[in-house]
Amino acid sequence: MAKSSADDGELRRACEAAIEGTKQKIVMSIRVAKSRGIWGKSGKVGKGHMAKPRVLALSTKAKGQRTKAFLRVLKYSSGGVLEPAKLYKLKHLSKVEVINDPSGCTFMLGFDNLRSQSVAPPQWTMRNIDDRNRLLLCILNICKEILGRLPKVVGMDVVEMALWAKENTSTVITKANPQDGPVVSVVTENDLKVTVERDLVSQAEEEDMEALLGTYVINIGEAEAFSERLKRELLALEAANVHAILENEPLIEEVLQGLESATICVEDMDEWLGIFNVKLRHMREDIESIEIRNNKLEMQSVNNKALIEELDKLLERLRVPSEYATSLTGGAFDEARMLQNVEACEWLTGALRGLEVPNLDPSYANIRAVKEKRAELEKLKSAFVRRASEFLRNYFSSLVDFMISDKTYFSQRGQLKRPDHADLRYKCRTYARLLQHLKSLDKNCLGPLRKAYCHSLNLLLRREAREFANELRASTKASKNPTVWLEASTGSGQAVNNTDTSTVSEAYSKMLTIFIPLLVDESSFFAHFMCFEVPALVPPGGHGNGKKSGSKSNNANEDDLGIMDIDDNDGKTDNGSVELGTLNESLQDLLDGIQEDFYAVVDWAYKIDPLRCISMHGVTERYLSGQKADAAGFVRRLLDDLESRISMQFTRFVDEACHQIEKNERNVRQTGVLSYIPRFAILATRMEQYIQGQSRDLVDQAYTKFVSIMFVTLEKIAQTDPKYADIVLLENYAAFQNSLYDLANVVPTLAKFYHQASESYEQACTRHINMIIYYQFERLFQFARKIEDLMYTITPEEIPFQLGLSKMDLRKMLKSSLSGVDKSISAMYRKLLKNLTSEELLPSLWDKCKKEFLDKYESFAQLVAKIYPTETIPSVVEMRDLLTSM
Known part of the structure; x- marks a missing residue:
C-alpha cells in the first residue's frame, strides 16, 4: 500500500513553517483535492468546480487551562510554497458528510458559523478510503x-x-524519516479503542442493546457465562436445522x-429455436432489401416532384414581365407615365433582392441561370438609372429656366414680390417617389442629381x-443721418439731425422675415x-422662429412628400453623421451667394444711419435664437455672418467716433465744456432707443469704448494748461453727470461711468x-503745518521756543493774515468766479470752498489753543458767521 501523506515529515514541517508565529501545534497534515459541489451559486461546471490541490492540517493551541482546536486549509503559491488559505474552528464543526460516490473518498465538513449558507461548502477528496478514515477519526477524537x-x-x-x-491500530502510530526522529501521531491505540467503545456506538444502538439484554430475565454473574449460554443456544439451533x-x-x-427431465426438454427446444432463428434471419434480410429498394424509389419520386416545384418557382422569379422591361428600357418620364415607372422600379428592386443570398437559397446562388439573370437585371438597372438621372437633371434646369425667364415672378420697380415656390415644389413632388427608388437601386446616382438641383x-x-433687395432699398425712403456724431467743430448747442x-x-427685418423662413423651408424640402437620412429640419406644421415663411402652403407641412422610406433596413443611426455632412455640403451649393444681398442691405443701412446697426443686430439675434433647433446649417451660418458683419460695421462707426473725440486734444486752448460730452448724451439716448432683443452687450461695449476715450482725452486736454486743468x-465731469443723469438711472454701464465721473x-x-x-491764506496754514510737523518730534510745550514759532511770530502772522479777513474771503470768491x-x-x-476753509481754520484754532493757550484768535463761530454773511 502506498505511503500516506499523513506520514510525510516534510509536509508536516512545511505546514509548521506556514503557520509559524501563531503558537499552534500541528497534529496531523494530509494532502487532499478541493472541489465545489454542483449545487453552488453558479450551478455550472466551471473554474470553481475543478479539483485543486490543498493540504488539510489539524492544529491545537493551548490557552490557559483550555485547548483550542483548528482545521487549517493551506494552498500552494505560484512558487510551490505552502501558504495559509482558510482557518476553521473545530468548535463550530456541526456535520461530517461523506458523499455518496463510487470511490467513497469525498466528504464535506459543515460549519455552523459560515456567513453565506447558500454557497456550497467545499468537497474534500482523499487518495483512498484509509486516508479518509484516518483524517475523520482524528477529527472525531479531537472533538471528543x-x-x-x-x-x-x-x-x-x-x-x-x-x-x-481496530484493524489499522498499528498503522496509525507512524514514524517519519529516521533522521528526523520518531514522530508519534496523536491518534494512539488507546484513543482508538476508547473511541470505538465509547463514541462509535450511537445512543439508539445502545438502547437497542439494553432492550435485548432486558429480555433475558436471568441472573448472570459475569459476561463469560452469558456468552457460553448464547453459544450453546446457537449450536442447538444449527443442529435442529441440519436434522430438518x-x-x-x-x-x-x-x-x-x-x-433433469425439464433440462432435456429445454435443450431440444433450444435446438429447434436456433433452426427457426436462422430461417427468420434470412427472411428478415430479404424483407429489408425489398424495403430499401422501395424507399429509394419513393424518395426519388418525392425529390423529383419537389425539384420540379422549386424549378417552377425559380423560373417564375427569373422571368421579366414585358411591361416592366418596356418601362425600364425605353419608357417616357412624363407625369402620366410615372405610376408605371414607379411600379417597374418596385418590381426591379424586389427582383434584385430576391436574387441575393439572404432571400435566395445559397445553393442556387452559383447556378448559371441565376448569374445570367442577375447580370441582365443589373443592365436593366443601370440603363434605367442613367435615363432617369438624365431626365431629372434636364427637368430641374428647364423648370428653373422657365421661372427665371418670367420677369413678373420677381420684384419689380414699385412692387415687392414675395418668392413663391409652391408650384415648383408641387412639380418636384411628382418625382419624389422616383428618387426614393433611384436611391434604393443605386445610391451613387444621387450625387449628380443633388448637384444639378442645387445649381x-x-x-x-x-x-x-437680388431683385427683392434692390427693390427694397429703392422703395425705402430715409434721409441720410450725419455720421460725424462727435465732431469737435460741431458746437454743443447745435441740434442733432433726428431724422426718423x-x-x-x-427693411432689413423684412428681408429676414421673407427669406430666412424660405431658406429654411428650401433646406428642409x-x-x-433628395432622400437624406437626417432628422427633419422643420417640425411639421410650422417654423421654429414663429415667423410666416410666405409660402402659400405653409399651414400644411410642405416638406411631407407623402411617401415612406423604401429601404427600411438602412442603418440610419450608423451613417447619420456622414449623411449630415453631405447634406451641409449640398446646402452650401444650394444657397451659397445669397448672403451677398443680405450684406448689401446691411451696408446700405449703415450708410444711412450707423446707429441702425443696433436694431439690425437685435433682429438678427432674435432670428438666430429662433433657428437653433430647426434651421439648416447654412442658414445658421448666414445669420452668424450677418451678426458679425453688423457688429463689424457698428465697431467701425464707434472707432470713427472715437477718432473724432481724440482730435479734440489737438486744439491749442479749450475752455468750458467740451463739445463731445453733451453730444455723447444725445448719442446714448438714441442708442438706447434702438436697442432690441439682446443687443445690450453691443451697446454697452460701445459705451465703454466711448467713455474711456472721452475721459482719456479730457485728461490730456486738461494737462495742456496745468494752471486751469482742475477747472x-x-x-x-459735471457736464457729463448732468447730461447722463436720467440714463445712468436705468443703464448699469452708464451708471458705472457716472460714479467714476462723480469721483x-x-x-x-x-x-x-x-x-x-x-493762495489767500498761505502764511496762516503754513504756520499750522510747521506746528504739525514738529509735534511728531517734540512736546507741545517746547514748540513756542522754536525759531519762527514764538508767540511774537504767531501775533505777526495773525495780524498779516486775518486783518481784513473779509476782503481775503471776497478775493477767494472772485478768484473762484474768474x-x-x-x-x-x-x-x-x-459752498464747498467755505466748508473746506472753515474745516482748516478749525484745525488751526485747535492747534493754537493747545500750543499757545494764553493767545487769543478769532473764534471758529465768529469765522463761520462771517462766512455766512458773505
Whole structure:
C-alpha cells in the first residue's frame, strides 16, 4: 500500500513553517483535492468546480487551562510554497458528510458559523478510503477529547469505522524519516479503542442493546457465562436445522429428477429455436432489401416532384414581365407615365433582392441561370438609372429656366414680390417617389442629381434675393443721418439731425422675415426630396422662429412628400453623421451667394444711419435664437455672418467716433465744456432707443469704448494748461453727470461711468478749492503745518521756543493774515468766479470752498489753543458767521 501523506515529515514541517508565529501545534497534515459541489451559486461546471490541490492540517493551541482546536486549509503559491488559505474552528464543526460516490473518498465538513449558507461548502477528496478514515477519526477524537462533543456523521457507518480503526491500530502510530526522529501521531491505540467503545456506538444502538439484554430475565454473574449460554443456544439451533434438512432428502431427489427431465426438454427446444432463428434471419434480410429498394424509389419520386416545384418557382422569379422591361428600357418620364415607372422600379428592386443570398437559397446562388439573370437585371438597372438621372437633371434646369425667364415672378420697380415656390415644389413632388427608388437601386446616382438641383435652384434663389433687395432699398425712403456724431467743430448747442430712420431697420427685418423662413423651408424640402437620412429640419406644421415663411402652403407641412422610406433596413443611426455632412455640403451649393444681398442691405443701412446697426443686430439675434433647433446649417451660418458683419460695421462707426473725440486734444486752448460730452448724451439716448432683443452687450461695449476715450482725452486736454486743468476737469465731469443723469438711472454701464465721473469731479473740486484757499491764506496754514510737523518730534510745550514759532511770530502772522479777513474771503470768491465758464456750478463750489476753509481754520484754532493757550484768535463761530454773511 502506498505511503500516506499523513506520514510525510516534510509536509508536516512545511505546514509548521506556514503557520509559524501563531503558537499552534500541528497534529496531523494530509494532502487532499478541493472541489465545489454542483449545487453552488453558479450551478455550472466551471473554474470553481475543478479539483485543486490543498493540504488539510489539524492544529491545537493551548490557552490557559483550555485547548483550542483548528482545521487549517493551506494552498500552494505560484512558487510551490505552502501558504495559509482558510482557518476553521473545530468548535463550530456541526456535520461530517461523506458523499455518496463510487470511490467513497469525498466528504464535506459543515460549519455552523459560515456567513453565506447558500454557497456550497467545499468537497474534500482523499487518495483512498484509509486516508479518509484516518483524517475523520482524528477529527472525531479531537472533538471528543477537547470539545467534549461529536458532530453529526452522515453517509458513514460508525461500526465500519470502528472495525477499520481496530484493524489499522498499528498503522496509525507512524514514524517519519529516521533522521528526523520518531514522530508519534496523536491518534494512539488507546484513543482508538476508547473511541470505538465509547463514541462509535450511537445512543439508539445502545438502547437497542439494553432492550435485548432486558429480555433475558436471568441472573448472570459475569459476561463469560452469558456468552457460553448464547453459544450453546446457537449450536442447538444449527443442529435442529441440519436434522430438518436430512428428513426432506426423498423430496429433494424427486425434485432433482424433475429438473433433469425439464433440462432435456429445454435443450431440444433450444435446438429447434436456433433452426427457426436462422430461417427468420434470412427472411428478415430479404424483407429489408425489398424495403430499401422501395424507399429509394419513393424518395426519388418525392425529390423529383419537389425539384420540379422549386424549378417552377425559380423560373417564375427569373422571368421579366414585358411591361416592366418596356418601362425600364425605353419608357417616357412624363407625369402620366410615372405610376408605371414607379411600379417597374418596385418590381426591379424586389427582383434584385430576391436574387441575393439572404432571400435566395445559397445553393442556387452559383447556378448559371441565376448569374445570367442577375447580370441582365443589373443592365436593366443601370440603363434605367442613367435615363432617369438624365431626365431629372434636364427637368430641374428647364423648370428653373422657365421661372427665371418670367420677369413678373420677381420684384419689380414699385412692387415687392414675395418668392413663391409652391408650384415648383408641387412639380418636384411628382418625382419624389422616383428618387426614393433611384436611391434604393443605386445610391451613387444621387450625387449628380443633388448637384444639378442645387445649381438650378441656386440661380433662382439668388435672382429672387437680388431683385427683392434692390427693390427694397429703392422703395425705402430715409434721409441720410450725419455720421460725424462727435465732431469737435460741431458746437454743443447745435441740434442733432433726428431724422426718423426706422424704415431702414424695418427693411432689413423684412428681408429676414421673407427669406430666412424660405431658406429654411428650401433646406428642409431639399433634405427630404433628395432622400437624406437626417432628422427633419422643420417640425411639421410650422417654423421654429414663429415667423410666416410666405409660402402659400405653409399651414400644411410642405416638406411631407407623402411617401415612406423604401429601404427600411438602412442603418440610419450608423451613417447619420456622414449623411449630415453631405447634406451641409449640398446646402452650401444650394444657397451659397445669397448672403451677398443680405450684406448689401446691411451696408446700405449703415450708410444711412450707423446707429441702425443696433436694431439690425437685435433682429438678427432674435432670428438666430429662433433657428437653433430647426434651421439648416447654412442658414445658421448666414445669420452668424450677418451678426458679425453688423457688429463689424457698428465697431467701425464707434472707432470713427472715437477718432473724432481724440482730435479734440489737438486744439491749442479749450475752455468750458467740451463739445463731445453733451453730444455723447444725445448719442446714448438714441442708442438706447434702438436697442432690441439682446443687443445690450453691443451697446454697452460701445459705451465703454466711448467713455474711456472721452475721459482719456479730457485728461490730456486738461494737462495742456496745468494752471486751469482742475477747472476744465470739474466743469466737464459735471457736464457729463448732468447730461447722463436720467440714463445712468436705468443703464448699469452708464451708471458705472457716472460714479467714476462723480469721483473725478470731487477730486478736481478739492484740488481747485485748496489752491484758492492757500493762495489767500498761505502764511496762516503754513504756520499750522510747521506746528504739525514738529509735534511728531517734540512736546507741545517746547514748540513756542522754536525759531519762527514764538508767540511774537504767531501775533505777526495773525495780524498779516486775518486783518481784513473779509476782503481775503471776497478775493477767494472772485478768484473762484474768474475762470469758471459754467456759472451754474458757482454756488456749489462756493459752498464747498467755505466748508473746506472753515474745516482748516478749525484745525488751526485747535492747534493754537493747545500750543499757545494764553493767545487769543478769532473764534471758529465768529469765522463761520462771517462766512455766512458773505
